[in-house]
Amino acid sequence: MFGAILENVRIKRPLIHNITNYVTVNDCANMVLACGASPIMADDAEEVAEITALCSGLNINIGTLNSRTISSMLFAGKRANELNHPVVLDPVGVGASSLRTETARKLLDEVQFTVVRGNISEIKTLASGSGTTKGVDAAAADKVTEGNLDPIIALAKAFAVKTGAVVAITGAIDIVTDGKTAYCIRNGHAMMSSITGTGCQLSALTAAFVAANPAAPLEAAAAAVSAMGLAGEIAYQRLTPLDGNASYRNYIIDAIYHLTPEQLEKGAKYEMR
Amino acid sequence: MFGAILENVRIKRPLIHNITNYVTVNDCANMVLACGASPIMADDAEEVAEITALCSGLNINIGTLNSRTISSMLFAGKRANELNHPVVLDPVGVGASSLRTETARKLLDEVQFTVVRGNISEIKTLASGSGTTKGVDAAAADKVTEGNLDPIIALAKAFAVKTGAVVAITGAIDIVTDGKTAYCIRNGHAMMSSITGTGCQLSALTAAFVAANPAAPLEAAAAAVSAMGLAGEIAYQRLTPLDGNASYRNYIIDAIYHLTPEQLEKGAKYEMR
Amino acid sequence: MFGAILENVRIKRPLIHNITNYVTVNDCANMVLACGASPIMADDAEEVAEITALCSGLNINIGTLNSRTISSMLFAGKRANELNHPVVLDPVGVGASSLRTETARKLLDEVQFTVVRGNISEIKTLASGSGTTKGVDAAAADKVTEGNLDPIIALAKAFAVKTGAVVAITGAIDIVTDGKTAYCIRNGHAMMSSITGTGCQLSALTAAFVAANPAAPLEAAAAAVSAMGLAGEIAYQRLTPLDGNASYRNYIIDAIYHLTPEQLEKGAKYEMR
Numbered sequence: 181m182f183g184a185i186l187e188n189v190r191i192k193r194p195l196i197h198n199i200t201n202y203v204t205v206n207d208c209a210n211m212v213l214a215c216g217a218s219p220i221m222a223d224d225a226e227e228v229a230e231i232t233a234l235c236s237g238l239n240i241n242i243g244t245l246n247s248r249t250i251s252s253m254l255f256a257g258k259r260a261n262e263l264n265h266p267v268v269l270d271p272v273g274v275g276a277s278s279l280r281t282e283t284a285r286k287l288l289d290e291v292q293f294t295v296v297r298g299n300i301s302e303i304k305t306l307a308s309g310s311g312t313t314k315g316v317d318a319a320a321a322d323k324v325t326e327g328n329l330d331p332i333i334a335l336a337k338a339f340a341v342k343t344g345a346v347v348a349i350t351g352a353i354d355i356v357t358d359g360k361t362a363y364c365i366r367n368g369h370a371m372m373s374s375i376t377g378t379g380c381q382l383s384a385l386t387a388a389f390v391a392a393n394p395a396a397p398l399e400a401a402a403a404a405v406s407a408m409g410l411a412g413e414i415a416y417q418r419l420t421p422l423d424g425n426a427s428y429r430n431y432i433i434d435a436i437y438h439l440t441p442e443q444l445e446k447g448a449k450y451e452m453r
Numbered sequence: 454m455f456g457a458i459l460e461n462v463r464i465k466r467p468l469i470h471n472i473t474n475y476v477t478v479n480d481c482a483n484m485v486l487a488c489g490a491s492p493i494m495a496d497d498a499e500e501v502a503e504i505t506a507l508c509s510g511l512n513i514n515i516g517t518l519n520s521r522t523i524s525s526m527l528f529a530g531k532r533a534n535e536l537n538h539p540v541v542l543d544p545v546g547v548g549a550s551s552l553r554t555e556t557a558r559k560l561l562d563e564v565q566f567t568v569v570r571g572n573i574s575e576i577k578t579l580a581s582g583s584g585t586t587k588g589v590d591a592a593a594a595d596k597v598t599e600g601n602l603d604p605i606i607a608l609a610k611a612f613a614v615k616t617g618a619v620v621a622i623t624g625a626i627d628i629v630t631d632g633k634t635a636y637c638i639r640n641g642h643a644m645m646s647s648i649t650g651t652g653c654q655l656s657a658l659t660a661a662f663v664a665a666n667p668a669a670p671l672e673a674a675a676a677a678v679s680a681m682g683l684a685g686e687i688a689y690q691r692l693t694p695l696d697g698n699a700s701y702r703n704y705i706i707d708a709i710y711h712l713t714p715e716q717l718e719k720g721a722k723y724e725m726r
Numbered sequence: 727m728f729g730a731i732l733e734n735v736r737i738k739r740p741l742i743h744n745i746t747n748y749v750t751v752n753d754c755a756n757m758v759l760a761c762g763a764s765p766i767m768a769d770d771a772e773e774v775a776e777i778t779a780l781c782s783g784l785n786i787n788i789g790t791l792n793s794r795t796i797s798s799m800l801f802a803g804k805r806a807n808e809l810n811h812p813v814v815l816d817p818v819g820v821g822a823s824s825l826r827t828e829t830a831r832k833l834l835d836e837v838q839f840t841v842v843r844g845n846i847s848e849i850k851t852l853a854s855g856s857g858t859t860k861g862v863d864a865a866a867a868d869k870v871t872e873g874n875l876d877p878i879i880a881l882a883k884a885f886a887v888k889t890g891a892v893v894a895i896t897g898a899i900d901i902v903t904d905g906k907t908a909y910c911i912r913n914g915h916a917m918m919s920s921i922t923g924t925g926c927q928l929s930a931l932t933a934a935f936v937a938a939n940p941a942a943p944l945e946a947a948a949a950a951v952s953a954m955g956l957a958g959e960i961a962y963q964r965l966t967p968l969d970g971n972a973s974y975r976n977y978i979i980d981a982i983y984h985l986t987p988e989q990l991e992k993g994a995k996y997e998m999r
Binding site: 202246247375429 | 748751752755756759760764765766767768769770772773776777780794964975976977978979980981982983984
Binding site: 202205206209210213214218219220221222223224226227230231234248418429430431432433434435436437438 | 474475476477479480516517518519520546549550551552553589590647648649650695696697698699700702703
């Protein structure tokens with residue numbers, strides 16, 4: 181199933197509109213290209229509706245939001261909704277400031293998202309107001325473990341039902357759910373958290389996967405999460421003793437570039453709950 | 454000829470002012486450094502005229518334009534014209550939105566460019582309003598091939614005459630013309646299109662080459678286009694089976710860093726039409 | 727001493743708020759992660775005070791300043807002062823435009839900095855108005871050599887006394903002083919100047935080191951400067967004949983990722999004056 185989803189990305193080469201932060205934007209663009217899709221970044225209010233109309237998917241990331249780009253996010257999201265384009269939300273650092281929390285809430289109120297992807301602290305903040313956000317990384321107190329997996333799946337499912345979106349919580353164990361079915365994905369490597377923007381890159385990748393598989397957003401989001409984790413595993417194998425987080429960053433994008441549908445099909449580690 | 458042009462860049466080390474997008478700006482800066490020149494990025498309307506006056510070349514790229522930076526592009530372009538500094542325009546994604554199209558036209562109306570560099574869809578849009586822009590990449594329908602090379606050279610020459618600028622259309626076959634002579638350059642590798650911003654990097658490189666060779670903008674632009682393609686070839690040779698687009702990106706910049714005048718002279722593949 | 731300082735960074739993992747330029751921001755984030763700290767980038771006036779309060783250090787870099795972000799720098803700096811958080815200033819390109827010079831002066835007037843780090847031209851401009859700024863790189867005329875080391879140490883000390891900040895002048899020979907003691911550091915490699923943003927990365931690293939060692943800002947800043955230089959040496963050793971400035975950039979971040987307290991203790995080359 182995940183293999184066929186990746187194959188659709190390579191065949192359809194969807195054009196993805198990204199309104200994203202200036203920290204990890206280059207990696208997001210190269211990640212979208214690596215998977216076989218095509219990125220365009222545009223964030224001015226005067227053009228975002230037009231740009232989104234040209235594309236087949238939209239990725240909204242609030243990593244370095246400002247008053248100018250918040251309006252653009254709302255315009256583009258609404259236009260994508262009118263056109264029935266899939267829209268991904270990455271609520272980077274929500275809970276770290278009122279501006280982020282209010283913006284994420286406003287986006288969720290005014291735009292119908294196809295997928296909301298964040299770390300556990302971000303999703304907890306949005307779902308229940310209780311996340312312990314420590315900047316842009318999940319707080320240790322919120323960490324998903326085998327021990328607390330069931331209540332977190334329940335939280336993710338409830339938030340998916342509430343928002344009508346597929347919810348993806350990523351971390352050591354990833355949870356992707358549409359409110360009924362939950363994929364628990366165990367791909368990835370701990371060292372991924374020492375690279376800036378693996379989450380942002382995954383959100384961009386998710387937008388590409390969902391845009392190429394519009395009838396199956398749950399499976400497409402789960403495939404993207406699994407592919408990113410698998411790329412982290414493959415890239416980790418490749419590290420030499422001198423390679424650190426900068427080389428690892430490149431190797432993960434490289435791994436997505438070379439990832440075959442068969443490799444993803446075989447390497448995906450997940451169960452359904 | 455191209456060798457001597459590169460040598461001038463290494464000797465003169467021109468300072469290049471870039472008003473460019475936030476997606477590929479880091480690669481543009483490292484590319485300018487790789488060729489032996491020095492980059493400065495500054496886009497606030499209050500300082501661009503002063504910054505441009507310090508430099509010997511200006512590179513304007515509309516990749517993530519917004520109302521604030523559009524004014525800065527106009528200010529800087531006009532100041533560079535007053536000072537007789539070469540100015541390069543990279544009309545990224547022109548045709549994809551009215552804002553991009555109107556901004557590019559306004560820039561072309563109010564600033565005298567030395568070089569306009571874009572893909573075929575972008576240049577067609579500017580020259581005749583007929584480009585089939587698909588985001589920031591050239592549309593398949595517009596592709597330059599051996600079969601349609603002559604009419605596209607004619608279009609490029611006519612646009613060069615109209616704008617008074619050297620026009621560079623880059624893709625599988627590159628065309629660089631001042632309206633009289635056209636260089637058809639066959640350096641490069643198809644995999645370059647799987648990296649974000651090879652076009653942006655080339656525009657920054659072109660600004661450096663033209664700034665160091667102000668009396669020969671046609672040859673300098675052609676040399677930059679050829680150097681970038683040659684770097685793509687050299688970097689491709691270096692790829693291991695695990696290297697993908699992220700490593701390739703680094704290797705291309707590395708190849709420009711090590712490119713010698715002799716290598717460029719020998720490796721440049723072009724004919725004149 | 728420097729070893730213990732690095733160890734504190736790895737143990738405390740301070741969260742560092744960066745208001746920085748969009749050219750080198752990704753490298754700054756990966757550098758902060760490489761040393762064991764955690765970065766957050768946020769530059770909207772509505773959220774910077776809150777974000778800074780969450781963090782334990784602030785890094786202000788004026789590399790691509792604009793009217794919107796200048797206000798944010800002032801808000802964040804003042805808030806950090808109220809909270810007694812260390813604040814680093816990187817006055818990129820000060821002297822290259824009135825906007826940069828006035829902004830740097832305004833920041834120095836209204837915010838108490840813990841460390842001011844720049845190249846010799848930038849610090850000369852701030853200290854005496856006499857720097858010969860050539861864009862964002864130090865001018866050749868200003869270069870620190872064994873011959874002019876004493877007067878430059880005197881200038882750095884006087885500026886440290888005047889600002890109440892540790893002053894770090896980095897280049898071939900680095901000077902770090904609190905006005906009484908000056909560390910002269912001879913780590914590093916000339917090729918570092920062919921990478922964009924090694925200075926920016928060092929400022930971000932310095933913020934992490936100072937945040938983890940708040941009682942010893944002079945030693946922490948000197949340790950960061952030495953660590954960055956040592957990483958440049960280690961990374962240079964690793965270069966293959968095809969590696970250029972892009973690979974070197976990655977290797978330096980990788981070297982910080984792997985740098986041990988023992989390595990830093992042993993590899994640091996400095997004297998006190």
